[in-house]
Amino acid sequence: MKILVCIRQGLDGEINPFDACAYEAALQIKGAEVTVMSMGPQNAKDFLLRLTRLGAKKAILLSDKAFAGADTIATAYTLSLAVKKLSPDLIFCGRQTLVGDTAQTGPMLSVYAETSLITNVMSIDEIGESITCTTRDMGIQTAKLPALITVERINTLRLPSIMSKLGEVEVWSAEDIGADIEKCGLKGSPTRVLKTYENYSGKRKCKLITAEELDGVINEALKKNREKVSVAKSDIKLNRVFIVGDEPYSFAETVSDDITVLEKTDAETIAETIKAQKPNAVLWASDAWSKETAAKVAAMVDLGLCADCTTLETDGEQLIMYRPALSGSIIAKIVSLTKPAMATVRTAKSGGDIVVAAGWGAKDSLDTVKAFAQRIGADIATTRKAVDNNILPYSMQVGLTGKTVSPPVYIAVGISGAVHHIVGMQQAGTVIAVNPDKDAPIFDYADYGIIGNCDILK
Ligand SMILES: Cc1cc2nc3c(=O)[nH]c(=O)nc-3n(C[C@H](O)[C@H](O)[C@H](O)COP(=O)(O)OP(=O)(O)OC[C@H]3O[C@@H](n4cnc5c(N)ncnc54)[C@H](O)[C@@H]3O)c2cc1C
CATH class of the missing domain: 3.40.50.620 (HUPs)
Known part of the structure; x- marks a missing residue:
């Protein structure tokens, strides 16, 4: 079983977190011959070499001036040529990168590489002539090999053992993979960024309210048409x-x-x-x-x-x-x-009208938050910090590396308001924040705020 793992180096020089999960998932498959591949500048060679210590015997760096500035289509095209040369049984990609954050490259690559596809994989259940996976939103899926899967944040990438050996890194140019350079890099990229601005879009004017006013504010917010x-x-x-x-x-x-x-x-x-x-x-x-x-x-x-x-x-x-x-x-x-x-x-996800999100600050009051959510008929969500500390499951995580929600009412309890969380909830109709720290950034993104701890929900 040959598995190719597509990896991108993040701006911090480390492996993109979703790609780390894809790599770990590949390493866990018994008897698999794992190769890692990345498209990037020449200096990504050391990055790939370090990754070979974890188990992949071989790494391939696709590096050529012609590859620079690629968007998702041009990246997928370039990767697909290397895939065809290697003809793996399975290709593992992370769900998305944090730089591009599009979740497009995997599905695009499956088309160019002519493989079947399963996205948002939460677990790999069986591999034979086909692969069966449990996905985040689309149930259990089976795809015939060769197949490409995109992996969610489902595991933690192992550390290298002291005994581990370095593998080898091959560098392949545009010529080596027979690339049409008109289709690579910036030249081959149909999307163009014209300008960038600082993002103030989620900011709101917060009105402080008392705990007693909370139910009334929720009812009013539900009546209002969604913004x-x-x-x-x-x-x-x-x-x-x-x-x-x-x-x-x-x-x-x-x-x-x-x-x-x-x-x-x-x-x-x-x-x-x-x-x-x-x-x-x-x-x-x-x-x-x-x-x-x-x-x-x-x-x-x-x-x-x-x-x-x-x-x-x-x-x-x-x-x-x-x-x-x-x-x-x-x-x-x-x-x-x-x-x-x-x-x-970014359209609204179907689901309940109210989401109560319990952050790290609610870790000792989960029963209170859950009882409150049940009383007002709300779904529960959470932050990455709570997920990483096993307080609540990943499927509930809202934000950059979780899901996006936009319910009419979002109640953030014990959440500081990190930008990584905000991007996943800033389209909610009315945002209400509960936090004892009056300077917590979440109040900049809330319509209503209660300065207090979780006990006010009792
Ligand atoms: C690459 C990357 C991706 C990320 N992706 C995500 C993502 O998808 N989603 C996400 O959420 N985060 C994500 N994060 C993490 C994010 O940066 C924050 O660390 C995280 O959102 C913080 O979670 P929190 O607000 O629950 O915890 P904290 O920041 O620790 O905040 C806890 C809050 O609880 C308050 N509090 C304390 N006690 C109480 C109490 N008794 N009652 C009520 N409140 C209390 C505190 O005042 C504090 O404001 C990501 C980070 C990185 C680097």
Whole structure:
């Protein structure tokens, strides 16, 4: 069994956290011959060499000037050529990188490398002629080998033992993999970042309330129509905008009066429809199916795809897409050089009307928080710190390395308000924060605040 693990080095020089989980998952498969592969500059050689100490005998660095500046499509194309040369039985990718944060490269690579695909893998249940995995949002899935899987944060990458040996790193250039350099790097990248701004989008004016006022505030918030992030409608409109499923409608109507809803069928059918009907833009929701299928369709039609847009604009010709980047600290303004422009938009997840998120500060009061959530009919969510310390399960984690939620009411209890958490909840309708520290950043992102500890929920 040959397993190829695709790895990206983060800005901190370390392995991207989701890729670390993919690598560990591969190393845990008995009898597997594991190879790690990364696309990056020459100096990533040492980074890969260090990783060979954990178990991969071989590492491959795809490095060439022509590869620089690649977006997800160009990256997937380049990786796919190396995959074809290596012909592994399985390819493991992390769910997403923290630099790009799109979760697109894995599904795109599966199209170019002609493998089957399972995304958001929580556990690998069986491997034979096919692979069966439990996924985060789409149940148990089976895919025939060769297959590509994208892995969630399901384990911790082992440390090297003192006895461990270094493997070898091969460096492959564009020529070595027979790449068409027009399709690599910046040249081959259809999405262009025009500008970046500091991200103030989640900031709100916080009104302090008392514990006694809490129930009234929740009821009022539920009555209010949910606030939408992209309410500003462009005066000039874009013709022929397709949306896949109904969910992106509120985004589409900010840029177009000419909207066609496509059925959520299979990627091949949608790709054919887009090729035949040539719309100006195609918008997708942000559920697991939409994100995976959008990436596959983008690769099938060779189109740029912008992930997780929070606002759209148009000048009548182009779709201008805004999305959070670099852990949500900046907003990037992006256009696509290919037509139709394609984007996934941060649509509301289905689920309850109220989410109560219990952070690290609620660790000793979980029973109180759970009883409160039950009383008001809320779903429970949490932060990464609580997950990493086994207080609550990963499936509940909201934020950059968890999930995105946008319920009408989000109640953050014992949460400091780190930017990594905020990006996952900033589209909630009304945000209420409970925290004894009046200077906690969460109050900058809340409409209502109670300065107090978890006991006020009793
Ligand atoms: C690459 C990367 C990715 C990350 N991804 C995510 C992510 O997806 N999601 C995420 O959430 N985080 C993520 N993080 C972690 C994030 O940076 C924060 O560390 C984390 O969100 C903090 O969790 P917290 O607010 O629960 O805990 P803390 O920051 O420790 O805050 C606890 C809060 O509880 C308050 N408190 C204390 N006692 C009480 C009490 N009795 N009652 C009520 N409140 C109390 C304190 O005043 C404090 O404000 C990521 C970090 C990195 C580096």
